[in-house]
Amino acid sequence: MAIWQGESLRKSSGGRAKLNKNKRKAELGKSAAETKIGDKKVKKIRTKGGNEKIRLTNENKINVVNSKTNKVEIAEILNVTENSANTHFVRRNIITKGAVVETSIGKVKVTSRPGQHGIINGVLVE
Template identity: 45%
Template structure:
C-alpha cells in the first residue's frame, strides 16, 4: 500500500519517532495510469459515501473547440510533461498532449480520477 502520511525521516536524514500508528485514512493506492486502448473502467470506493470511476484504458475523448465539444477518437499520446516515458507507453494524464482525429488536444481532466478524458484543441504553431 502507498502511505500518504508524514515521513519518518527528516530532511537532514535524522529519524522522527512516530507518536501514533498509521491510520486507514492515510492509505493511498497505486496510480491507475490510463492508457490508449479498448475502454476499461474500475469503480473504487472513495472517502465518505462516494465512489470514483477510474479509466484504466480509453480510446475516446470529449474535445472542446470554442463553444462546442465533440467526441473524438484518441490516436496516441504526443507528449506528456508528467513523465518522459509516458509518451512511449501511451499513458494519459492531466496536461498530456494527445493526437486525435480533430488534431492535437491538451487533456484537462484527470482520467484516473474522473473516468473520462476531456480536452481542448491546441493551436499548431
C-alpha cells in the same frame, strides 16, 4: 507492499523522526490508474465515507472543446505525443492531465484527470 501516504519517518535534517501516532487505514494510498488507449474500461474504487471514485484504465475517445467555435465534439485518440508528467508515458501511451494527444481532429491537450474523474476532456491546440 502497501503505499503509505502518512508523515515521513525522517526529519528534514535526515535524522529519524519519532511519530506520536501509529499508521492509519486512511493514510493508505493506491497505485496510479495509468490510463491507456484502448476499449473503454472503468474501475470503481471505494473512498472514505463510502463514496466512489471512477478510475478510467482504458479509453479511445475524448471530448474536445474547440475554443474558437465553443463547440464540443467526440474524437478518436490515436496516440500520445507529449506528457509533462513523465517523459516515459509518451512511448507507453499513458494519458494524464496536461498530456498532448493526437486525435482524428488534431492535437488536443487533456484538461481532466482520467484516473480520478473517469472521463477524458480536452482543448484543441493549434
